[in-house]
Amino acid sequence: MKDCESVSTVDKAIRILLTLANENQEMGTTWLAKKLDIHKATVSRLLIRLADHEFVYKNKETGKYWLGPAIYQLAMTMADVNFNDILHLARAHIDELRDTLQETVTLEVWLGNSTVPTYSAASEHPLKVVLPPGEVLPLHTAAGAKAILSYIHEEKVEILLKGELEAITPNTITDKATLKARLTEYNKQGFATDEEELHLGICAVAVPIFNSIRQPIAAVVVLMPSSRFAEKVNPGLISTLKKKATVIGTEMMKRGIRY
Numbered sequence: 001m002k003d004c005e006s007v008s009t010v011d012k013a014i015r016i017l018l019t020l021a022n023e024n025q026e027m028g029t030t031w032l033a034k035k036l037d038i039h040k041a042t043v044s045r046l047l048i049r050l051a052d053h054e055f056v057y058k059n060k061e062t063g064k065y066w067l068g069p070a071i072y073q074l075a076m077t078m079a080d081v082n083f084n085d086i087l088h089l090a091r092a093h094i095d096e097l098r099d100t101l102q103e104t105v106t107l108e109v110w111l112g113n114s115t116v117p118t119y120s121a122a123s124e125h126p127l128k129v130v131l132p133p134g135e136v137l138p139l140h141t142a143a144g145a146k147a148i149l150s151y152i153h154e155e156k157v158e159i160l161l162k163g164e165l166e167a168i169t170p171n172t173i174t175d176k177a178t179l180k181a182r183l184t185e186y187n188k189q190g191f192a193t194d195e196e197e198l199h200l201g202i203c204a205v206a207v208p209i210f211n212s213i214r215q216p217i218a219a220v221v222v223l224m225p226s227s228r229f230a231e232k233v234n235p236g237l238i239s240t241l242k243k244k245a246t247v248i249g250t251e252m253m254k255r256g257i258r259y
Contacts, residue, residue, distance in 0.1 A: 012038055013046050017055060017067070021113070025163035026064035086218065087118055089255065090209075090248050095121045097220065097244055101237060103228075104129045106221045108137070108144030108206065113160060115145040115219070129202050129223040140165045140179055141172055143194035143206035144219030150186035151208055151216040157183070171196045191238050192219075196226055203229035207241040212253045220245050 015036055020027055029047060033040040047065050050056045054070040090107050097105040098121035106120040114136045122130050139145040139160055149157055157180070165174040173179045186192040194204040204223045208216040220241055224232055 009046070012036070012042065013050060016043065016046055016050070017071070020056065020065065020067050021071075022159075023162065026059055026062060026066045028062075028064045032065075085255070086209075086248075086252060089251055090218075090220075091119055093244050093248055094119055094220070097121070097222070097240070098123060100240065101222055101232075103232065104131075104223045106131065106144070106223060108142065108219045108221050110145070110148050110217055110219075111136075114139060115142055115148065117144075117221075123224075127225050127227075129225060131223065137198065138166065138168065140174075141168055141194060141198040142221075143192050143204035144208075144221040146183065146186060146194070147192035147206040147208045147219045147221075148216040150183040150192055151210075154180075168198055169196055169200050171200075173197065190242060193233070195229065201226050203233075205233050205237070205241070207238070207245045209245045209252075210249045220248070 015038075016032060019032060019035060027035075029040060029044050032038075032047075033043040036043070047056060047058070051058055051065070051068065054068040056065045056071075057068040058065050086109075087107065094105050094107050102123060102125055104120060104123045106117045108115045109118045116136055117131055120131060122128060137145055139149055149160070152160070161176060161179070165176065165179065166172070167174050173182065183192075191205055191207045193206075194202075196203060198204075202223060203226045204221050206219040206221040209218040209220060211217050222232075222237070222241065
């Protein structure tokens with residue numbers, strides 16, 4: 001009997017975590033209980049237990065819950081395992097781009113509701129951009145994330161962008177209609193930009209990397225101080241990025257790397 005009860009409890013906890021992930025926003029105990037058809041006291045007890053292990057965290061101001069750092073740690077572990085091949089394959093190309101462009105170049109990998117820089121080759125320029133490794137980047141701000149989003153089916157984009165878009169800087173696009181129009185533009189031109197939308201003083205340009213069935217799975221991103229953005233982002237740089245992204249994607253197919 002206890003084994004059956006344990007399985008039921010685990011199942012409910014998993015459903016709570018999946019619901020938080022799918023909704024992509026903070027949720028209250030009452031809403032979760034109604035959504036999952038589970039008694040509110042049970043949901044409350046499970047959330048407290050999940051919070052103890054950092055699988056969720058409680059916003060003290062709103063009283064609502066969201067996915068915690070343990071979930072992101074699991075996601076990073078998954079990235080280390082699943083994207084190990086592409087990381088090793090792309091490293092030399094990222095280093096070469098850094099040397100050619102004299103700016104910081106990053107491999108940004110798509111992980112569901114966000115992207116993560118998995119490898120970064122820092123520029124040797126005195127004034128350069130260095131992002132913290134493993135930083136989880138919002139889909140609506142980062143150049144690599146938007147480059148990937150621009151090649152994803154509109155219905156999937158709707159799901160990924162569910163909820164309010166947080167204004168991280170004054171330049172962040174928070175209106176969904178405006179963002180979708182920008183994604184259409186990115187798709188047509190084959191690259192996306194971040195003009196101080198994620199970090200003030202930092203701009204970026206990105207080109208997606210596709211797998212064997214033309215699905216975007218990652219992006220090559222060039223980051224630079226905003227003072228050099230207008231000068232450096234030109235047709236030559238975009239062409240170089242697109243060629244290198246194509247080379248990485250082609251090598252993935254030749255080596256049988258699929259995601």
